[in-house]
Amino acid sequence: MERDQWSQFKLRVNVNAPADKVYNSWATPGGLEKWFLRKALFRDKAGKAKSEDTPIEQDDTYEWYWHGYPDSVVEKGTVLKANGKDLFSFTFSMKCPVTINMYEEAGELIVQLVESGLPLDDDTAMKHFVGDSRGWIFYLANLKSVLEGGLDLRNKRMEITNVITA
DSSP states (O other): OOGGGGGOEEEEEEEOSOHHHHHHHHHSHHHHHHHTOSEEEEEOTTOOBOOTTSOOOTTOEEEEEOTTSOTTOOEEEEEEEEOSSSEEEEEOGGGOEEEEEEEEETTEEEEEEEEOOOOOSTTTHHHHHHHHHHHHHHHHHHHHHHHHHOOOOOOOOTTSOSOTTO
8 A cells, every 4th residue: 555545444334323313423422332332422612512412513622531441531622614415524632633524325314434644654554454344333333233223232341451442
């Protein structure tokens, strides 16, 4: 692969669920906690905390906590875009943008995730390309599982570590 091909990746998953339900799974704190996070804290531009069902908006900031990890492991970032229906974007690992698009293809809803701006230096390129894409593959599969059948695949036990489900 050429070096610049490591700067982003794209993942897609088909989800048999209404588009508004899928969007709200990304764009509300409570939605994110059903399939992705142990705790999702969002604040608006004024610093006011958002309730679990309040839609996330552009320029909101977040703190994310995962199952299987202590509170000392936290991801902080900013919402870049949120159009209320099919586009949601936020900063992630090393402030790299992650963009979620939803669209119909062959009669099914496709959720597409693109993480871009990944570092290309030798020390971090592989770690972020492989590590982040591996994590997103699991969580996109879990989003599909939760929305289509209700089964949550995440490891929620703190005493079990270094598993792909956390």
